[in-house]
Amino acid sequence: MFFYVFKFSIIVICFCRAYEDLSYKKLATQSTTSTGGVYQYVASNAVDRNETTCMRTEPIGPNSPYKSVWWKVDLGGKYNIQNITIQFKSYDGYEMQQRGRFAGFRIYASNTGNINGSALCYEDKSQLPPLYFTTTCTASARYVIFYNDRIDEVTYPEGYEVLHSFPTELCEVIVMGCSALGVYGVDCAVPCPFNCRNNMCDIQNGKCLACEPGWVGDNCTIKCHEGWYGDDCAQQCIGHCRFYFCDHVTGLCDKGCAAGWTGSFCNETCADGRFGMDCFQNCSSHCLNNSLCDKETGHCDIGCEPGYNSENCTKGIKELQRETPPPPPDAALDPLGMGTYTVFRPLAITGCLSNKMMAIKHGSAPDLPYHFTSSPTHPL
Structure with a gap:
């Protein structure tokens, strides 16, 4: 594994642990191409790893119809980027002039090839950039875009070239990172955490760039709190799930619907003639x-x-x-609560108890100290 380091027109090749060169001989394009001179100033010159061949655009500035310039490389796939190095064209004795020309440039990491919606990796501001420039850019992207402008109505910081039009000349643009998906570290050998979205994580520390739906946290190991689901756990369960909770990933009511509701999200009322959990009953x-x-x-x-x-x-x-069930015994007839009750039966009695009422306990013969004969005068 090796990478290229450009400094003062000398190529140093280091055989050591390092990230991979993602931009070498990849497809490059630019806004305009200079037609002057005998050389071909095409965009691919910036990715051929030959610092003596540089790309060059038509001039931008006050005397030019062009007010902005861009150069772009297509990495051929979405990769984890760690850093970007640019070798600007240098002329002996004109270093400050060249730095003033490149001042104000920006670098974007994009998945669409357009600046709009891209991630800004670097923006040069008041200080003039060195002609050998490196910046950290931890992003997951397919395209790297260089952009600069000289707009007539804009006031630029001191040192910027604004009096004369000038071309943009990039000799090498080196994008370093991991070509394999789902890994990080200087050897591109450590797997990203399991729930990282699209299996992409920070190329240096392994933190997920984003989480799969239903998970949060640096390593996406924290499940959504009950009642929430989806991207960044930002969506609230909307239906009437049984037990009030939905699936933390999809938002579906995987345990069924509460009484009166149906549908995958339990947000549809029962049809007429149906009721109950999941509207299962008629x-x-x-x-x-x-x-x-x-x-x-x-x-x-x-x-x-x-x-x-x-x-x-x-x-x-x-x-x-x-x-x-039959009603409980009347307390007035069964005062002891023994499950039996007393009835009164009129009797015709011979002896000393004539014309009296004798209580007969239901289910047993009365235990009386009298000897008598009786005949009912009223049937029970």
């Missing part, structure tokens, strides 16, 4: 005047048709009577 056919039942409880809204009298109008009155 309303009774004995609701008064074929009226609807409550979609949660199944109770008939306006009552039952004649002959039916249960909560859901599913049982007739006679059936309910058969199922009704």
